[in-house]
Amino acid sequence: MAAVMDVYFDFGGTDGSPGTEQDTDALGPPRLRFKTADDATIDTNNPIPIPAAGTKYSYWKQIYLYCGTAPSTKVDNVKLYSDGGGFGTGITVKVGDQFPVKTNALDTGYEVATGTPGDTGDEMVAAHADLSASTDLFTFTSGSPLSVSISEAGSIIDAIGETTNYVVMQMEVLSTAGSGDLTDETLTFKYDEV
């Protein structure tokens, strides 16, 4: 039977113990919204203000692939990429260069997103213990994707409940950004199965 892989993200709770493991299938489009709060609600609350100077940040999001139906042998070679577009002047989405650990049994890489609700999240490289650098998400495209690591046994996914490690993302807003709702951008996970 073909594997069924779903996109999840964790939020709430405490470090090492997420309060909610959210299946994005249960959310309406666009499934993920960068905001100045740590929740899954797709709404217009807690937008990221445009600063007069400097940078405002969303609360970071920690997403991963979750195995809902197991493959015959394995899922591996997981990639993530954007459509290369972007959100326009003064707006960036960064993705962590490291992949904090998430498995069926462990959430040791989970760090609660922090900040001031309605104002700004804390910058993720400075505040997330497992990140030391980040890259513009929109530099990763289908021909040059981000390779996402797996900490399950054998670095493969072969059972229900197994996951990739976390991909941590955060939106950054500069004073040059325009206001209003942004047009949705496309993110794609890709994986091999046998």
Next chain:
Amino acid sequence: MLTWVAVYNGDDILPQYNEDGIENKYGDIDRDRLERFILIDSETKGVKLVLNLDPSKMLIYRRRTAIDIQSKKKEVVYIVGYQERIGDIARQCINFIFESTGHIEVTDGFKENHSWFYPVIFLPYEV
């Protein structure tokens, strides 16, 4: 969806799914006796691709899936081909079957910076 059938010399076969629905694993294929690897449309039962092999050609097979996070749209490409060693040189012939359109693209090997043709992570018995 496409399913596979391994055909051995002597014409006995190992299907991906037995008549009782039990799934055989890719690793169960006896590569020493493998003569043909066939992909079949599971709905129409029509043959999609036949890959002829001999003991020098190491079968490679994957099902590659892309999930759009926003739309949840999935695109599937089946990767079917082989690698053989001629001296110190590894030669590949890889077919990429696009499920949504049914068309097949053939390459002389995996391509690192291609959106679909990038390499698999090989299993020990594929190299």
